[in-house]
Structure formats: structure tokens, C-alpha cells
Amino acid sequence: MNKTVNPNILRMTNIYAPTLKEDPSDADITSAKLLVRAGMIRKEAGGLYSFLPLGLRVLHKIENIVREEMDATGAQELLLPFLQRAELWKESGRWNDYGPELLRVLDRHQNEFCLSPTHEEIITNLMKNELRSYKDLPKNFYQIQIKFRDEIRPRFGLLRSREFMMKDAYSFNATAESVDETYADMRDAYCKMCERMGMEYRIVQADPGQIGGNATEEFMALAETGEAELVYCDCGYAADVEVGECSPSPEQYPADELKKVATPGVHTIAELAEFLGCSEAATAKAFSGKDAEGNVWVLFVPGNYEVNECKAARVVPGFEPLTDEDMEKSGLVKGSMGPVGLPAGVRVAADESLRSIERWVVGANDDGYHFVGAKLGEDFQVDAWGDICTVHVGDACPVCGKPLSGARGIEVAQIFKLGEKYSRQMNATYMAEDGTEKPFVMGCYGVGVSRCMAAIVEQCNDEHGMFWPANVAPAHVCIIPLTVGDEEVYPVAEKLAEELSALGLEVVIDDRKERAGVKFADADLIGWPLQVVVGKRGLAEGTIELKRRKTGEKVSVSLDALKGARKFVQEYGRPESGERLTEFIKQLF
Numbered sequence: 001m002n003k004t005v006n007p008n009i010l011r012m013t014n015i016y017a018p019t020l021k022e023d024p025s026d027a028d029i030t031s032a033k034l035l036v037r038a039g040m041i042r043k044e045a046g047g048l049y050s051f052l053p054l055g056l057r058v059l060h061k062i063e064n065i066v067r068e069e070m071d072a073t074g075a076q077e078l079l080l081p082f083l084q085r086a087e088l089w090k091e092s093g094r095w096n097d098y099g100p101e102l103l104r105v106l107d108r109h110q111n112e113f114c115l116s117p118t119h120e121e122i123i124t125n126l127m128k129n130e131l132r133s134y135k136d137l138p139k140n141f142y143q144i145q146i147k148f149r150d151e152i153r154p155r156f157g158l159l160r161s162r163e164f165m166m167k168d169a170y171s172f173n174a175t176a177e178s179v180d181e182t183y184a185d186m187r188d189a190y191c192k193m194c195e196r197m198g199m200e201y202r203i204v205q206a207d208p209g210q211i212g213g214n215a216t217e218e219f220m221a222l223a224e225t226g227e228a229e230l231v232y233c234d235c236g237y238a239a240d241v242e243v244g245e246c247s248p249s250p251e252q253y254p255a256d257e258l259k260k261v262a263t264p265g266v267h268t269i270a271e272l273a274e275f276l277g278c279s280e281a282a283t284a285k286a287f288s289g290k291d292a293e294g295n296v297w298v299l300f301v302p303g304n305y306e307v308n309e310c311k312a313a314r315v316v317p318g319f320e321p322l323t324d325e326d327m328e329k330s331g332l333v334k335g336s337m338g339p340v341g342l343p344a345g346v347r348v349a350a351d352e353s354l355r356s357i358e359r360w361v362v363g364a365n366d367d368g369y370h371f372v373g374a375k376l377g378e379d380f381q382v383d384a385w386g387d388i389c390t391v392h393v394g395d396a397c398p399v400c401g402k403p404l405s406g407a408r409g410i411e412v413a414q415i416f417k418l419g420e421k422y423s424r425q426m427n428a429t430y431m432a433e434d435g436t437e438k439p440f441v442m443g444c445y446g447v448g449v450s451r452c453m454a455a456i457v458e459q460c461n462d463e464h465g466m467f468w469p470a471n472v473a474p475a476h477v478c479i480i481p482l483t484v485g486d487e488e489v490y491p492v493a494e495k496l497a498e499e500l501s502a503l504g505l506e507v508v509i510d511d512r513k514e515r516a517g518v519k520f521a522d523a524d525l526i527g528w529p530l531q532v533v534v535g536k537r538g539l540a541e542g543t544i545e546l547k548r549r550k551t552g553e554k555v556s557v558s559l560d561a562l563k564g565a566r567k568f569v570q571e572y573g574r575p576e577s578g579e580r581l582t583e584f585i586k587q588l589f
Contacts, residue, residue, distance in 0.1 A: 008501040010475055010508040017054050019522050029225055031457035032157025034466050038526045040474075047154025047162030054526065055453075057474040059165065062452050063144050065196045065471065066167045069189040075140040075169055080119050080126070082146060086112035088121040092425050101149045115148040120422050120444060123170045127440070128428030134174050137430065137440075140182055142169035144449060156227070158454035159410060167447040172440045174432065179417055179441050183215075186415050186445040190219055194412070197452060198469025200459060202409065204230050205239035207310045208416060215417040220409030221455035228411055231404040233397035242310040244391035245398035248353040250302035251282040253361045255373030258340070263370045267335035269303040272370060276361065280304040283361040284354060286337035288327055292318025296330045298337050300350040300362070300382075301389045308390040315349050315386035338362030339380035340371055349384040410455040411448070418442040460550070466527030467550040475506040478528035480519050482535035484511050492559075493534045496544070499562055500532075503569050505584075524549065 017039035026043065027033040035041045040055030051059055067077065086104070089095040095102075095114075103115045116122075123141065131139060147166045154162050171182040187203070194201045199221050206218040218240060220230055232238035239245070253276070266272050273280045283303030289312065290296050297316050299307050313319040327334055331343035339348045339362060354360070359373040374380060393406035422428065423439035432438045453472075460467050470476055477500055481493035490511075497507045508528065510519045523531050533545040543556045568584055 006498070006501055008506045009497050010506070012508060012510045012512050015053060015508070017052065017522075017526065019525055027157060029156045029159065029454075029458070030461055031159065031225075031454040034457055034461055034525070035157065035454070038466065040526075041158070047151055047160070049158065049161060049163075054474040058453055058468070058472055059450060061472040061474075062197065062449050063165075063167075065193055066144065066447050066449060069193050069196075070142050070167070070169065073140065073185045073189050075142050077143060078141050079143050079145065080116075080122050082116050082148075083113050084116050084119075084122050086114060088125050088426075089114060092121045092124075092422055094121070101151065103148055103150045116145075117147055117149040118444075118446075119143070119168055120170065120418070121426070124422045124426050124428045124440075124442070127170075127172055128423070128426065131172055131430055131440070133431045134433050138171060138173040138178050138182055140169055140171040140186075142167060142445075156225075156454075158450045159458075160227070161450070164448060165450040167449055169445040171443040171445070172430075173443070174430070174438070174441065176417075176419070176441055179419075179443050183415060183417055183443050183445075186443070187217070190413050190415065190445070190447070193447065194219060194221075196471050197456060198460070198471065199412070199452070199456060201412070202230065202232060202238050202407070204232070204409070205243050206411075206414060207240065207242045214419050217415055218411045219413040220407075221412050221452075221459060222407055223410050223455065223458040224408055225458050226408040226410040228409045229406065230409050231391050231393060231395070231406050233400060233402055233404055235397060235400040235402065237397050237399040237404075239391070241391050242308060244404075246305070246308075246351075246387055246389040246391040247396055247398070248302045248305050248351065248389055249281065250284075250353055250357050251279055252357055253278055253282040253359065253372055255359050255361075258359075258371060258373045258375065258379050260364050260366075261370050261372055262368060264368050266368075266370070272361070273303065276372070278361070284338075284350075284357075286363055287312075288322040288330070288332055288337060289316065289319050290322060290326070291316045296322070296332075296343075296346045297349055298332070298339065298342060298346060299388060300339065300348070300354060300360075302351065302353060303361075305351070305389040305392070307388055311386065311388045311390075312349070315384050315388055333363065333365050333367050336363035336365060336367055336369065338365055338371055338374065339382070340374050341365050347383045348380065349386070349388065350382045351388050352385050353389070354382075355385065410451070410458060412452050412455050413445075413447040415445045416443060418444055460527070464521075465525030468527045468529060470529045473506075473527065473529050475508040475528060477505050477507045477530045477532060478523050478526075479507060479509045479532045479534065480516075480523060481509070481511070482516050482533065484513050489534055489536055489539065492539060492544075496532060496534065496562075500565075503562075503565055503584075 019039045020037045023033040024036045042050045105113050144167045148163050151162050173179045202220050204218050204220055206216050208216045229241040231244045266275050269280050269285050280303040284300045285303045287299045287307040301307050359375050361372050362374050364371045394403045397404050420439045429437040429439050457466050479493050479497050481489045483489045497509050500507050529549055531547040538544055545556050547554045
């Protein structure tokens, strides 16, 4: 019969953690490389990963942080089906709108289902039959579950995989004011989650995308490898560039009348500005697309800016860029589009900043020609105005006017005010206090649990491997005996493990009969926050060596150093989580 195992003491001889010396050839980002090398995950197919024991320990730590903070708000955990009926998605209108990322399947009876990328439909359908009165509200339900989105190009390891672990929550409220309160609670809870995970992050204004709603914010883990670009200001303003407010300053080109100018070989704004001897800001850049009804539009922005497709969709609902083939069919001339003389039926939208420019420099809808001095309101009309430019670093902050700074980030969480988007579409109502049936006012709140794992690694790594924040590390302390099976070093290592475990730490002993260099390399690669090295030379002097993985700092301490740790525990309690754990590890120095 096996002897009782202390669950807080792991042994490397028992752990399946197959570390690798070289980066995997198919990993394209630091976190993917290190998590595979450290024996935490394995790639099964594009965007599909298996979590090995150490990786799953980290994932569970993140889940527990998320669960504790959600429970602290009064949210209730449930579990919804991974396979969802097509009827619900058709009722909400998203069966076709969601696009090819929604993996649609048929069962043996030819009934249509989808693999869940998110759960707004099913939770709305469930709660419209459960929450019948205003007395039942507000309620907030969450789950931690696998999701599936059929990404066209899964990449960046766990950051953009097809199958991933997510926490999604859905609130049901009677009023917009009540949703605001729940939203604020979720915002605070998400801040605490990020902080407990040791993550450097920013909250940014964001685009609601396929989820919808009238207000949303993203929690961005700052990292140079992040897909998202964001702008921010010291005043507190921050936004994804997809939605960041933009106030370009276009320049007036000196022209008093409409004139068609031959511009042979000129196809870009940079070439046009050089040809005319003006700045790019004195020209107007064109971009073509179509709206939800198939109408063709040409959009114009100052020449030194780009059209922002997310913003464009607010001005031109359902906006999609035209392909070169579509442009040709519509009679548009790529590289020479302008608002004067467009084909019949083509509509014009422009960035709000161009209202101040009386005469524009634009394409002449004739290859090799441009117009200068095209007069707004006389030579052409604009059908729709709006902020459709992509914000630049250095643009004026819309709050305080100071220049915006830029960064890259990884979206790890997002919160939404959905309003009545799903409840009205799916006839999900409750009996209001005045006796009338009213649609729920809803919010939804997501955390990418497995994405958080990768984001932490993107922030916490060096040339030797990872260094996990204590709260999410697979274990807090790794004890490395330089000899195993002897009667001098190993018994001390075992005793240290028991004492540290009694103080509330999770401990791993590297009891493998490997060279010291191999053990050190693996400890750095895996990223245990604290390493304790026990060797004959140190014991002869009554010392052990402590190494803090994040800083690389090493210090020799007396074996009696744990007395200080015991005193810390007596004063502050066992360091199960939070700042106490970080402080406790510092006390070991």
C-alpha cells in the first residue's frame, strides 16, 4: 500500500514534466516556446493544445483566482452545454452573422448545432424561463468552460487558439442603472484578478465586435508581442486603436479651382504628395467598401491617416472592404478614386476632420490623373460624416489634449453592457413592478483563462525561461538537493520540504539523479518562484542557498532562517494567497 502523500510536496521523479532543450519549430511566440519546452503544454493540431500536469496546475491556479473574485461579487457558478442548438442562434440573429468562426455540426438526426464560442443565447433562453419577476433581479451567473472558435489562422500558441478555457458571466438586470452597478462590480473584480495574477495591465475602451452591446472595455496585459495596439494618456484615458478617438489636422492645398492634373505612375499618397510638393496631410486618401445592403461606398480620410474599419462600420452599417475584383465591377479605379465623377450609385463618407477643408486633393477616377481644388459642396457631396480614422501615437488625447502614448497588449478579459440586444430579440422578459412585461437589461463579462496563462509568460520570462508570480506558479518553492539518496544532504532537503509545507507553501523536491546543471536549468525554465539549493559544502557551514527566480538574486542563509518565516506566519497567518504569499517569500531572504 502506498504511504500517505503530502499534496503540497511534489517530487520531480513523480511529475510528468518532459522539458526540452530546444525551441519547438512550430512555435511562433515566446509563451508557446517556453510552455512547450517546460513540459506544460503540447500541440495536438493548429490551435489545439493538451495541458500536461504542471501546465494544468497553473491553469487551475488562474481558475481559482477568477472563481474567488467572482464569488466575492455574489455571482453564482453554473455549467452550460458546450453544444448549442442552432435554433437559439437563429433566434438571436447570429447564426449567419457570426461567420465561419462558428463551427456548425449536424447530429445523427440531421439537427443543427454549433460548438460554443460564447453563451449569450443559451443563458438568455434558460433564464427567460427561470427569472420571472423583478423580485428575482439582479442575478449574475458565470461558468468556467472550454470554448471553440474556428480561427482561420490559429497562431501565437494559447493566445489565439481554436479551443480555449474561458470564464464567461452574464447578468440579468431590471434597469440600465442596475447593469451599471453590476458592470462596476465586474470591473473591480477583474482588476483584482489581474493584480493577483501579477499582471501589468491597462483597461481600454474597445469595440464590442460580434458580442454587441453599447459599451465595452478590454483588460490588456501589456506586452510587445501583443496583437492589439493601444493608446493611452497619463490622465487615465486609454483605448484600443480600433476605437480610439481621433482628431486629425488636415492641411489645405493652395488651389482656387478644380483642376485635373496628370500624375503618371502615381498610385500612393506618398507618391502623390511628392509629385505635388505638399504634405500627405494636404491630400485625401480613399478606401472602398460596401454596406450591409450591398451599396458601394468610397470613404475619405486625411492622407496621413488610415481608414479604421471598426469605426467605418458605425458610419456605414455592415461595412466590408471591397476586393480588387469588386472594385473593378463597381467601376472604381484603384489608386485614383475621388468623390468627383464617381460611378452612379456610389456613395461618399468622410472623416469629420475633412469638413474644414474647402478644396480637396483627390483621385480623378481616371488612372494616372488626380484633381486638385475639388470643392466640397460644389464639385461633390458627402453622404455621411464621422470619426473613421485610426488614431496615431502622438495624437491629442480626447480628454486632456496631451500627446497620446502607445503600447501593445494582449486582451485577457472584456466586459460588456449588452442592454436589451439578446433579451428583446429572444423575447426574454420579466414581470416588472408595474405589472408589465419588460425585456431583461443584460451584461456579459469574459476572462480568457488559458490566454491569461500565456499572457503572464509573455510578461514574465528571460533568456533562461519563465518566472511565475507566486499566486499562479505550479509550486512556490523548488528544493534542489545536489546529491540524492545520501544520509547527509537529502534528509535535510526532505526536512526543509516538510517545514515549508507546514508553513503553507507548495513545495517541489528535485529528487532526480541528475547533474546539478540539469536541475538548475530545468528550475529556471519551469520558473519556480524560489529555489532552495542544499549541498554538502553549504551544510558544512550550516547554510543553504536561496535564489529568487525573477531577479536571479542569490543569498546564502542559515538553516535557522526559517525561524523568521515561522514568526511571519504567527503574525500574519498562513500565506495561502494574495499579497501575503509574495511577502512571505520575500521574508525567506
